[in-house]
C-alpha cells in the first residue's frame with residue numbers, strides 16, 4: 001500500500017507503514033466465528049482445497065447475491081481472468097475497461113491475450129461512463145463479418161467490464177442495453193462492492209458473469225481469494241474446470257487442456273464464511289462511517305461522495321475531492337499532512353491509460369479520470385473504525401483546511 005502511494009505521486013509523502021499508522025486505511029475485523037472455523041480446518045487436517053468450507057462459502061455467497069452459481073478462486077484477479085475466458089474473450093479481442101480502477105481487471109484482460117480499451121468515468125459517481133461507451137461503439141467501431149470491430153485497431157470488441165468502484169454501482173441499465181445492442185458480454189468487477197445494490201438488485205449478478213475479491217482490504221476477507229458469479233451452468237462448470245488444472249479424470253490425472261491452479265483453500269474459505277455471516281453488520285458500519293464523513297467534511301468545504309438515486313453504496317473506501325477549499329493546496333498536500341499525523345490515506349489509482357504496464361493499450365477520450373486522480377483522497381474506512389479515530393481524521397483535515 002505504501003509503495004503504491006509513493007509510486008503514484010510526484011512528491012515524497014513518506015506515508016507511515018501500515019504497522020505504525022495509528023489509523024490504517026482499511027483493515028479487517030475478526031470477531032465472529034473465524035477462530036472456530038479455522039480450528040475445524042486444523043482439527044480435521046482439511047487445510048487445502050479439499051474440505052467442506054469451500055462449497056459452503058460458495059453457496060453462501062451465491063445465495064446472498066441471488067445467483068445460481070459461485071466458483072471460488074485464489075484471488076479476485078484470478079476470478080476476472082477465468083470470467084474473461086468462460087465469456088469467450090479470445091486473444092486479440094478488446095474489452096472496454098474504465099481507466100479509473102485498481103489495475104486487476106486490465107491485467108486480467110492481458111492474461112487472456114486480449115486488450116483493454118480504457119474508457120472514461122462519469123464526474124458525479126466516478127463509474128464507467130455509459131455515454132462515452134455509446135459514443136465509442138457508435139463512432140469508433142464498425143460491423144465486419146458479423147463482429148463488432150474497433151476501427152483504429154481492427155480488433156474485435158467482445159466485452160464490457162464495468163467496475164463497481166469504491167462501493168458504488170456502475171450505471172448498469174444503459175451498459176446492459178449497449179452490450180445487448182452490440183452483441184457484447186458484460187463482466188462485472190464487484191471486488192470493491194459486495195452488498196452494493198443497483199435499482200435494488202445486488203451487483204455482481206446483473207451482467208453475464210461477476211467477480212468478487214476477498215483480499216485483506218475488502219469488505220469481506222478470506223485472507224485472499226475471489227469468486228466468480230454466474231447463472232450460466234456451462235460457464236460455472238467450465239470455470240471450476242479451468243481453476244482446478246482442467247483435470248478431466250481425477251484418478252488417472254488426465255487433463256484435457258492447460259488449466260490453472262486458481263483454487264481457494266478450505267482454510268481461506270473458513271475465514272471467508274465467518275466473515276460473510278457478519279456482512280450486514282460490516283455494511284451498516286461502512287454506511288455509518290460514510291454518513292459521518294459526509295456531514296463533517298461537507299461543512300469544511302470538501303466535495304464528499306455522492307450516491308446516485310438508483311444506488312445503495314457500501315462506501316468501501318470513503319473518498320473526498322480536494323478542489324477549492326484552500327487555494328493553491330492540493331490533494332497531495334492533504335495526504336502529506338495526514339501521513340505526518342500517522343493517518344493512512346491514499347490517492348486513487350493512476351488512471352490506466354497512463355500506466356506504464358498498459359502503455360500498449362488504446363484509450364477513448366479519458367478526461368474525468370485524470371481530474372479525479374489529481375483531486376481525490378481516500379480516507380480510513382475500516383469496518384472497526386471507532387468514532388474517536390474518525391474524529392481524529394476529521395480533526396486533522398479541519399486543521400489542514402484552516403491552516404495558512
Ligand SMILES: *Cc1c(COP(=O)(O)O)cnc(C)c1O
Pocket residue numbers: 075076077078101102104105163189191192212213214215225226
Ligand atoms: C481488489 C480488486 C480486485 C481483485 O484483487 P485481488 O487482490 O486479486 O483479489 C479486482 N478489481 C478491483 C477493482 C479491486 O479493487
